[in-house]
Amino acid sequence: MPDATGLELTAQALREANADSVLGTVFFRGRAVIIANPPHVHEVLERLKAQGYTFLASLHGVDYYPEEPRLGVLYELLDMKQVDRISVKARVHTEAPQISSVVDLWPGADHPEREVYDMFGVEFEGHPDLRRILMPEDYEGFPQRRDFPVGGEPVLFTYNEEKSYGKAQ
């Protein structure tokens, strides 16, 4: 992990390259997070990748309801040579949940981005095949959002089979 100073230096270098790209930094329990400006997140990740964080360990979504902007996309980057981790976070509004895809940088972002789209409704621009991945393709709503009720999914039995999603009402 970079220490708090290392994180600031990394963020400063990113700011020098593009003043709008970084909104802030968080250092908590040894985890370094760069909060990126959503339109520039691709650029930030590309710079960090060139800097040595070549492995995208994880990509996942978070719903910060009731805070705004609600939806967060987190990228956990790993530098295998220096054994160093850094996280990048970009937050978007539910009304305009668009963010650029990083599949061109890491082909392995394909399924995780589809999962974030499936669960939170974040639309990744430039993703080659943005479809639902875990939920059925005709499903409505984004189940991992905080305002989606737990247990909101009706259990299918014979008597309510006809009322399930995907069936003609």
Add this chain to the structure above:
Amino acid sequence: MTSTDYRAREESITLSTEPVGESHELLSLNMGPHHPATHGVLRLLVTLEGEIVRDLKPIIGYVHTGIEKTCEDKSYWKVIPCVERMDYVSYYFNAMAFCGAVETLLGVEVPPRAQYLRVIHLELNRIASHMVWLGTGALDLGAVSMFWYCFRERENILDLFEMSSGQRMHTRYFQVGGVFEDIPTGFAAKLRTFLDRMPARADQFADLMEKNEIVLRRLRGVCPLDEETLLGLGVTGPLLRAAGNPWDLRKAQPYSSYDHFDFKIPIGTVGDNYDRFRVRHAELYESVKIIEQALEGLPEGEHITSDRKVALPPRHELATSMEALIHHFKLVTEGFRVPPGEVYYPIEGPRGELGCFVRADGSAKPARVHMRDPSFSNLMAFAPMVKDGYIADLIATIAMLDPILGGIDR
């Protein structure tokens, strides 16, 4: 006829170099979601040209049960049994990743004895998980007896789990701050018997596989994938190590006292199915070595943190101490509160980097739990592996890929 010229002769009659023309028809074949060789409810949409796989699309989500969503509705200590059911073959690892993340958020120190006990159970679970892989993998290649031998060994491990925690699977043994109970009398002796036997058993498994011409021909040089592509796809664990990259979080970023133990990281050279088999097989011996050292050097002391705000007080204190009774009541009803923050806690699972992301909002329930399951990323490497290979090699590759659909779909 050696295995190489067998391949060469096969190559000479293959269509793989010829372009798809009017004379060669493409066939879409749907494999699964219920197929004995797909290791769970995995559906594969395979495009075939003759016997050659031209394209493959994995379709997942059939066992998605929304565990991550369920976790948001449970207090922290009740989340542990939920996450254990994600990758149902390596339940201790799921619990470890989650507990580690919550301990980092709380800033709780885990006592040395608990760390060693965790290592013992994690490595036992790694062996059990590799036993399932080897047994079912050999079954896919047509070796039925292998399955029984492997499950016999796994049975012994499950007996040990039953002894220490009362459960054979999904044990809920790891708690935030330590482990649920100290190991009972007799556990160490039984574990030693197992450890003495396991290397000899592993030798037998190697003999069964490596002295079998059919197995060798179906694994050697089949469906390799280079390190560069694997890294781009986010593949970790034995699959990456088979391609020659010695990345192992137990060495690179040691957690839970892994830096106290002396063990090696087995790696492969070309990253074909044979290397994948060899790497996992060699890990069996290393796990045995780690457990031996952990059992030998098991420190005395507490098995769980003495922080009463996080861990339950010992049962006998409830009869005498009002304070213990209050702590017990608070923990069982509401659970403990975790200060707001976000952490990502990665560990080395049997299939690769298993990372748990937890966001706490200050309440007694997590605001978000996400598991970065290695199978989920590893599955993306399946299509590039089997492209332009035979459909029979597809089965061998999925056996050596070892995906667990419970972990993929969560």
